[in-house]
Amino acid sequence: MYTLYNTPKNLKKLDELVICSNTITGGGFAFSVADALPLIVGGGDRPQVWLQARSGNPQNPFVPIVEASISRNPNIQVFEDPRSGVMQINIQNIPILQVKLSGINKAIISFLDLRPLGLNIWGNTNELSVAGSKFSKNTVKGVGVFVNMG
Numbered sequence: 001m002y003t004l005y006n007t008p009k010n011l012k013k014l015d016e017l018v019i020c021s022n023t024i025t026g027g028g029f030a031f032s033v034a035d036a037l038p039l040i041v042g043g044g045d046r047p048q049v050w051l052q053a054r055s056g057n058p059q060n061p062f063v064p065i066v067e068a069s070i071s072r073n074p075n076i077q078v079f080e081d082p083r084s085g086v087m088q089i090n091i092q093n094i095p096i097l098q099v100k101l102s103g104i105n106k107a108i109i110s111f112l113d114l115r116p117l118g119l120n121i122w123g124n125t126n127e128l129s130v131a132g133s134k135f136s137k138n139t140v141k142g143v144g145v146f147v148n149m150g
Contacts, residue, residue, distance in 0.1 A: 001052065001062045003035045004144060008050055010068060011042045015105035020112055020123030023139040024146050030109075031121065031130060031147040036062045038119055039097075041107050046080060047087045047099045054118030065117070091116050 002008060013027040024030065029037055042048035051066035065073045066089060069080075077090045089097040098111040113122040120131045127136040130147045140146055 001060055002037045002040060002050055002064070004029070004032060004037065005035060007037070008040065008042075008068065010048075011040060011050075012044050012048065014041065014043050014107055016107075017041055018102075018106070018108040019146070020109060020128035020135075021126055021137050022128055022135050022146065024141075024143065025139070026142040028140065028143045029145050031149060032145045033061075033119070033149045038062060038114065038117070038121075039112075041099060041109065043101060043105050043107065046085070047101050047107055049078075049087065049089065049097065049099060051076075051089065051097070051117075086110075 015025065017024045017030065019030045030039055038052045040050040047069065049066055049069045050064065052062040053065050055061055055063040065076050066078060069078055069087065071078050075092050080087045086098055086100045088095055094116065095111060096113050096116060099107055099109045101107050110125050115122055122129050127134050131149055
């Protein structure tokens with residue numbers, strides 16, 4: 001399980017992450033559940049995505065389903081359009097994430113729906129909804145996490 005204190009060893013942190021119109025600068029993460037990181041996005045030649053789903057096990061509440069943009073679950077598909085550079089992750093052919101690099105150290109998440117993974121988080125290019133709170137066009141700098149869901 002990836003946490004604030006246990007991030008992927010090969011993570012190339014971004015200088016800027018735009019998540020559904022909200023900008024995080026300085027290498028922060030989009031959100032956490034306590035100290036678990038359900039979504040991690042890194043840079044490189046292409047977007048690097050780590051995605052975790054709720055497991056239902058209190059001893060290990062999250063299970064990795066995508067690691068370094070590679071599916072670890074047969075129900076999860078990872079596609080990348082070489083022309084547009086957009087990476088899309090689907091669960092049983094339903095989109096849950098669209099992300100694109102903009103330069104080496106910036107990524108833009110234009111679509112997100114983690115409800116099929118047990119998380120009340122979704123958004124589009126206009127706003128991000130996290131557990132009933134809506135965020136739009138915010139900019140934060142130097143934070144560890146944009147939204148902590150406790």
